[in-house]
Amino acid sequence: MIHPLILLGVFVVSTLAGYFIIRRVPSLLHTPLMSGMNALSGVTIVGALTATGIAALLGEGKVAMLIGSIGVGLAAINVVGGFAITHRMLRMFKQKKQKQ
Amino acid sequence: MTVAQIIISAVLALLVLCGIAMMSKVKTAAWGNILSAFAILAAVIMTMWFVGIINLFSVWTPLIIGSLGGGVIAYKAKMIEMPQVVACFNGLGGGASALVGVMIYMGWGIQENAYPVFTRLTALIAIVIGTLTLVGSIVAALKLDRRITQLPVELKYHNLLTLLLLILSVSSVIFGSIYGANTLLCLSAVLFSGVLGWAFAIRVGGADMPITISLLNSLSGVAGAIAGMATSDILLVAVGGIVGASGLLLTQIMCRAMNRSLSNILFKKKNLKSPTSTSKVAKTETLEELFSNLSDMEIQQLLDAINSLTAEIGELRKEMAQLKGGVNVSSGLQEEKTEATASDVLRKAKDVIIVPGYGMALAQAQHIVKQLADRLTQNGAHVRFAIHPVAGRMPGHMNVLLAEADIPYDDLYEMDAINDDFKQCDAVVVIGANDVLNPAARNAEGTPIYGMPVLNVDEAKQVIVCNYDLKPGYAGVENPLYSRKQGVYLCLGDAKETLMELLKAL
Numbered sequence: 001m002i003h004p005l006i007l008l009g010v011f012v013v014s015t016l017a018g019y020f021i022i023r024r025v026p027s028l029l030h031t032p033l034m035s036g037m038n039a040l041s042g043v044t045i046v047g048a049l050t051a052t053g054i055a056a057l058l059g060e061g062k063v064a065m066l067i068g069s070i071g072v073g074l075a076a077i078n079v080v081g082g083f084a085i086t087h088r089m090l091r092m093f094k095q096k097k098q099k100q
Numbered sequence: 101m102t103v104a105q106i107i108i109s110a111v112l113a114l115l116v117l118c119g120i121a122m123m124s125k126v127k128t129a130a131w132g133n134i135l136s137a138f139a140i141l142a143a144v145i146m147t148m149w150f151v152g153i154i155n156l157f158s159v160w161t162p163l164i165i166g167s168l169g170g171g172v173i174a175y176k177a178k179m180i181e182m183p184q185v186v187a188c189f190n191g192l193g194g195g196a197s198a199l200v201g202v203m204i205y206m207g208w209g210i211q212e213n214a215y216p217v218f219t220r221l222t223a224l225i226a227i228v229i230g231t232l233t234l235v236g237s238i239v240a241a242l243k244l245d246r247r248i249t250q251l252p253v254e255l256k257y258h259n260l261l262t263l264l265l266l267i268l269s270v271s272s273v274i275f276g277s278i279y280g281a282n283t284l285l286c287l288s289a290v291l292f293s294g295v296l297g298w299a300f301a302i303r304v305g306g307a308d309m310p311i312t313i314s315l316l317n318s319l320s321g322v323a324g325a326i327a328g329m330a331t332s333d334i335l336l337v338a339v340g341g342i343v344g345a346s347g348l349l350l351t352q353i354m355c356r357a358m359n360r361s362l363s364n365i366l367f368k369k370k371n372l373k374s375p376t377s378t379s380k381v382a383k384t385e386t387l388e389e390l391f392s393n394l395s396d397m398e399i400q401q402l403l404d405a406i407n408s409l410t411a412e413i414g415e416l417r418k419e420m421a422q423l424k425g426g427v428n429v430s431s432g433l434q435e436e437k438t439e440a441t442a443s444d445v446l447r448k449a450k451d452v453i454i455v456p457g458y459g460m461a462l463a464q465a466q467h468i469v470k471q472l473a474d475r476l477t478q479n480g481a482h483v484r485f486a487i488h489p490v491a492g493r494m495p496g497h498m499n500v501l502l503a504e505a506d507i508p509y510d511d512l513y514e515m516d517a518i519n520d521d522f523k524q525c526d527a528v529v530v531i532g533a534n535d536v537l538n539p540a541a542r543n544a545e546g547t548p549i550y551g552m553p554v555l556n557v558d559e560a561k562q563v564i565v566c567n568y569d570l571k572p573g574y575a576g577v578e579n580p581l582y583s584r585k586q587g588v589y590l591c592l593g594d595a596k597e598t599l600m601e602l603l604k605a606l
Contacts, residue, residue, distance in 0.1 A: 002106075004218045007329045011341045014113065018342030021117060022349050024124040027489055027514055030350060030496030033123055035186050036133050037346045038317055040116065041193040043140055043339040044324040046147045047200040047331040049163075051209025053153035064208035069162040071199030076166025077173070078193040083137040084174035085185060089500055090130040092179075096508035 032089045039082025045075035105150050109335035112146075115139040116339055120346075126509055143335055179504045180464055183494040184244040187237045187313055190320050194233025197323035198290070201226030204330040207281045221277035223330040227286070228269045228293040230323040235297030237316050240309065243301075244493055250306035258303060259367055265296040300366065307458075307535065307574035308365050309493045311354045315362070318347020350495050357489035359551040407593050442564045442589035443605035449526035449562070452476050452483045453518065455555055456498050457491050459532015459568055463595035466505040469531060472599055473507065475606050481526075485511055486518045486555050488536035519556050528560040532595050534573030540580055549575040557581065564589045566598045 025033050052068030116139045122132025144163075148154045170189075177185045203209035205223035213219055242248045255261060272289035276282060304312045321343025328336025355362055446452065454473065460466060473483045485507065491498045499512055522528065530537060537557040541549040557563055558581050569592055570582050581588060591598040 001212070001214045002332050002334065004215055004329070007332065007334070007337050010334055010337045011325050011329070014338040014341035015345040017117060018120070018345035019349055021121050021124075022342075022346045024121075026124065027353070027487070027496055028499045028509055028512060029123060029126065029129060030353075031182065031186075031494055031500045032129060032133070032496070033120075033346065034314065034317055034350060034495055035182075036120070036123060036136060037321065037343045038186055038190045038193065040136060040140070040339055041190065041317070041320040041324050041343045042196070043143065043336055043343075044193060044197040044200060044327050045140075045163075046143050047324070047327045047333055047336050048196055048203075049144065049147050049153070049159060050151055050331050050333060051200050051203040052159055053148070053151040053156065053209075054211055055203065055209045056153065056156055056158055057151075058208075058211075060208045064203065064206070065158065067199050068203055068209060069158070071196045071203065072159065073162035073166035073169075074192040074199070075196035076163050077170035078189050078196065079137075079140055079170065080167040081170030081174040081185075082189050082193075083133060083140075084171055085177060085182075085189075086133045087130060087137075088174065089179075089182070089503075090126075090133055092500070092503040092506075093126050093129070093509050094503070094506065095126070096510050 029093075032086050032093075035082060035086040035089060039079055039086055042075045042078030042082055045072060045079055048072045048075050102150065105146070106334055108146055109143075109333075109338070112139045112143050112335055113338040113342075115142075116342065120342065140339075147333075179500065180461060181245070182500060183309065183313065183492075183497065184241040186494065187241040187244060187316065190313070190317055191234045191237025191241065194230045194237060194316075194320040194323050196230070197320070197327040198227045198230025198234060200327040201230060201330060202286060202290075204327075205276065205281060205286055206283070210331070216280075217277055219330055219332075220280065221273065222326050224273040224276045224286075224289055226323055226327040226330055227289045228273060229319055229326060231290050231293040232297035232300070233316055233319045233323055235294045236301040236312075236319075239298055239301035240304070240312050240316060243304075243306065244309060252305040253302045255299075258299065262296065262299050262367075265292050265299060268292040269296055304365065305574065306493065307490075308358075310490055310495050310497070311351055311358070311362070311365055313494050314347050314350035314354055316347075318344050318351060321345075321347055354490055354495060357553065358549075359553065360548075403594055407597065410593060442591055443602055445527050445562045445564065445589065446476060446481075446529070446602065446606060447479065449476070450481050451521075451525040451527075452481050453522065453525050453528045453560070454483065454485045455528060455530045455533050455537060455557060456485065456487070456502065457531065457533025457536060458493060458497075459534075459595055461492055461497065461501055461532070463532060463568075465531060465595040465599055466501045466507075468596055468599045468603065469502070470505040470507050472529070472603055472606075473511075475603060479606070483511065484513055484518060484521075486513055486515065486522075488515050488533070488555055491533060491536050515553065515555055522556040522559045525560055527562040527564060528557050530557060530563065530565045530567065531599070532567055534567060534579055535575045535577070537581070538573065538575075538577060538579045540577050544577060547575065547577045549577055558584070560587075562587045562589070564591065564602075566591045566595050566602070568592065568594065 048071035055064045119132040119136035122128040153159050201223040269292040276285040321340045325337050325340025476483050487498045537555040539558040541552045541554045572578050
């Protein structure tokens with residue numbers, strides 16, 4: 001186990017880092033940014049996998065496995081769907097063609 | 101967590117940050133997204149490897165089913181549905197974090213534990229924030245999809261109810277973390293935070309959706325980060341924190357663009373102290389409610405009927421004017437010009453600014469807007485688009501729709517970049533936008549939009565308004581621009597049709 005204070009520290013630092021990096025994103029790209037962030041929030045899939053995996057290894061009951069599996073499934077929809085839709089959106093942004 | 105795992109986590113978190121940094125430029129954005137996706141994929145494989153479940157069938161099954169499901173939804177979703185799809189995905193992420201919280205709190209998915217109270221506390225907070233995000237996002241998605249009314253729904257004592265639910269959720273968290281695993285406390289945390297999410301999202305109206313979605317996005321990140329604290333996973337904490345920050349930042353930007361504070365949007369009653377009569381506002385609301393109950397077919401039929409009626413009235417007016425024999429030509433009726441004059445203006449214009457709004461999205465008129473822009477460019481005009489930060493239903497909504505219609509992004513201008521050019525341009529075409537250009541925002545004190553920065557459309561010499569009707573916009577404030585005597589041409593009706601007519605006349 002990692003010490004709670006270290007976890008809190010990581011949370012604060014990553015929040016600040018994210019805040020300052022994201023501030024540079026122009027409003028033109030706010031929808032893809034939001035959609036991309038939304039996909040990233042599906043990173044909770046890592047937690048779901050860990051919990052479900054440990055539950056499976058410890059031989060917990062069916063309820064635990066069901067809840068864990070639903071968690072993994074939902075997070076997978078979030079991650080895969082989120083990244084795919086962001087990609088679709090970003091592909092649409094085109095620069096002016098120099099036809100003249 | 102082993103040292104190797106911590107190092108890999110740190111590297112992956114940095115990759116995610118790089119990916120986001122690449123999203124600040126259009127040219128690199130797609131690669132940034134791929135980089136972030138790759139980092140998450142690596143994180144999944146790493147986790148399965150270190151936990152020792154890489155060959156466990158029961159974990160692969162939901163993983164594959166979920167991935168396929170997400171891929172199909174992302175592939176099939178129409179661009180017009182983007183706000184609700186994003187809201188939906190967001191809710192699922194929150195729900196997953198809540199389920200992780202349930203697993204950990206009940207002691208099902210965790211091995212040894214040196215900090216039991218901290219683990220239970222964070223697990224329960226993850227349950228509360230995750231469930232709130234799930235239910236709130238679903239309500240928001242239903243509103244965006246027009247399956248439930250877009251108007252704010254307010255119960256009696258709504259604030260009191262919200263406060264009570266909040267207290268109950270917090271007490272479940274506190275008692276749960278002190279007493280240890282308890283099914284009843286776990287269920288009460290889920291239940292109370294779920295109703296809290298509903299109470300929070302149901303009272304937000306359609307036009308405040310960009311803010312709600314940004315906030316829910318932030319919450320889903322925070323839920324993930326806290327689930328990471330419960331599972332003691334550094335990567336989850338870091339990425340969750342980044343997402344939380346981004347959502348918060350977008351929320352802040354949206355609030356500033358509307359000149360409203362977050363608490364005002366979430367907790368205050370919408371005050372409709374507009375100069376218009378309240379009965380008019382009430383009428384529009386019931387009409388909107390009526391519309392929300394109709395099927396698309398029925399709405400289309402109604403629209404057709406209204407359009408044909410409008411056309412007939414126009415012809416009758418013309419006849420009347422002819423009958424009067426030019427006696428009163430100079431005095432009245434000047435603002436009710438026909439489309440022919442609007443197209444005259446456009447034909448002569450060399451510098452045109454197009455202002456899109458949510459109405460364009462509703463009418464799905466972005467492709468015809470593109471045709472109009474092309475035609476004007478062929479005529480030798482310089483065409484630009486002015487985009488208000490809160491136009492539409494999510495941050496950057498208009499940009500995505502116009503990009504879908506193949507409009508190059510260098511023609512899209514943010515409000516601050518183009519606001520001084522309205523005075524000099526030859527013509528402005530407003531398409532389904534109202535509140536974001538309402539000059540009343542500058543001086544109508546006490547109205548919801550007072551103080552909101554708006555596009556200076558009223559400074560332009562010639563304005564063509566392609567709106568559905570002249571009713572006040574979502575904020576319920578009459579737009580004085582519509583009654584301006586000179587240089588305003590109104591083309592009312594479905595934006596797709598009115599633009600088509602304009603296009604034909606050009």
